Amino acid sequence: AEGDRVAAAVPFYGLPPDPDFEYRGLTAHVLGHYGEHDRSLPMAAVDEAAIRIGEATDIRPEFHFYPAGHAFMNEENLLGTYDPLQAAIAWKRTLAFLWGHLG
Incomplete structure (x- = not known):
């Protein structure tokens, strides 16, 4: 939605809430981190978003899947899914x- 005002975006565990979100105005480079065992967001939805981003823009998002659950990056999460190794990699x-996209 911000167009050229955002040069890079790094979502952890999430996607836009509307599955029909329009990516056409996206110009930012995108890196996403997702847990393979995240019950709140199916991996198929992430794969679909990557396809839709590629179809709507010249951007190929870089999405990584980790052998972890939701909030694996949050050491204070109440779900108990914090994974220090996967968090460090992410x-x-x-x-x-x-650094590569913003210097």
Whole structure:
């Protein structure tokens, strides 16, 4: 929705709430992190979003799936799904991505 005002986006565990979200105005590079065992967001929905982003824009999102549940990055989550190893991998990827696209 912000067009050229956003150069890079890094969603953790989420997608727009509307499955028919219009990605046509997206210009940001996208890196996403998702838990394979996240019951709140099916991996098929993430795969579908990647396809829709590619069809609507010139952007190929980079999505990673981790052997973890929802909120695996949050060490204080009440679900008990924090995974320090997967969180460290996701954080390292995030920093490299942001440095690469934002300098």
